[in-house]
Amino acid sequence: MLKRLMLITLLAAAPLHAAEKPPLRYLQKVDGMMTPEQQQTTLFQDKLGAALAHQLGRQVKYIALPRRRLMVALENGEGDILCSYLPEWLPGAVDWTRAFIPTSEVVVSSPHVKPPATVSDLRGLRLGTVLGYQYPELEKIIGNDYIRDDAPTSVMSIRKWRAGRIDYLVTQRSAVNRQLAEGGLPPGYHVLVIYEVKAKCAVSRKSQITVDEVNAVINAMEKSGEMAGILKLR
Structure with a gap:
């Protein structure tokens, strides 16, 4: 009976523990010439950010920045992840996931x-x-x-x-x-x-989330078919 009560307590506490994790700070490129009211992010980026955060057991926080500030934000730890790039397009001191975005x-x-x-x-x-x-x-x-x-x-x-x-x-x-x-x-x-x-995601080296964790999430989403649905939004 005691073991059963302990198990129930642990299961009840699990969602609270996940909710206490910091959100996944997902960087999105926006037009530096437009006002915040004029900006439009893509449905693909919105869905990918939300799905990655969900798989990591976190909420998602979108951070919109012009292109010239994206890598600086990752290197300074002001964001966790940026997707749809390659190192030769946006060089910097970050870790890169495996390629998966056509x-x-x-x-x-x-x-x-x-x-x-x-x-x-x-x-x-x-x-x-x-x-x-x-x-x-x-x-x-x-x-x-x-x-x-x-x-x-x-x-x-x-x-x-x-x-x-x-x-x-x-x-x-x-x-x-x-x-x-x-x-x-x-x-x-x-x-x-x-x-x-196929493009990749850049992961900040100052993030609580590692590139190995993100790669594991990508693998799981591909296996379940969820990633294929998101990629169709591009």
């Missing part, structure tokens, strides 16, 4: 120009790019033989392309998919894939 970079051509058949056909062209972003996979093929037309953010770069100020836009496939869903792409546009990879 992502691709593409060139979108306007309907009134000849679309490139290969990435090599982009040599010498003016490409819509984002200030401060690097394009290592593109430059592996054509080097610096292209003209950057930088916009402050990816959102503004897409707006320039839609307004006809540039004919070719370098962006993520997920951004194209969002524009397509919102009816923001003109008929006759063309998409050329530059590369396809």
Whole structure:
């Protein structure tokens, strides 16, 4: 009887113990040129953050920051995790999970120009790019033989392309998919894939959560099928 009472007590205390854990501080990139009221995060990032936190037995706290502040926040321990990046895109003193988020970079051509058949056909062209972003996979093929037309953010770069100020836009496939869903792409546009990879999550070395814990959670979510459903939101 005593053992049974002890077991009941432990089970009753378990949820309270989980609730007492600090929340998972999930970093999300936002447009540094917009006000907080104008910011929009993606459903994919919202769902992934909530799911990871749930599997870790924590609540989730979203922290929205412009791109230039993301790695600083992780290195300083102001956030726990950031997802959908690779070390070469955002270098810093953090730990990286295994790759699991399919992502691709593409060139979108306007309907009134000849679309490139290969990435090599982009040599010498003016490409819509984002200030401060690097394009290592593109430059592996054509080097610096292209003209950057930088916009402050990816959102503004897409707006320039839609307004006809540039004919070719370098962006993520997920951004194209969002524009397509919102009816923001003109008929006759063309998409050329530059590369396809699987991105990772960066985990702060000052976090109470370790990269091994996050990898274990990712494995469990893939095994249960939960991750596949979340990835469809990209």
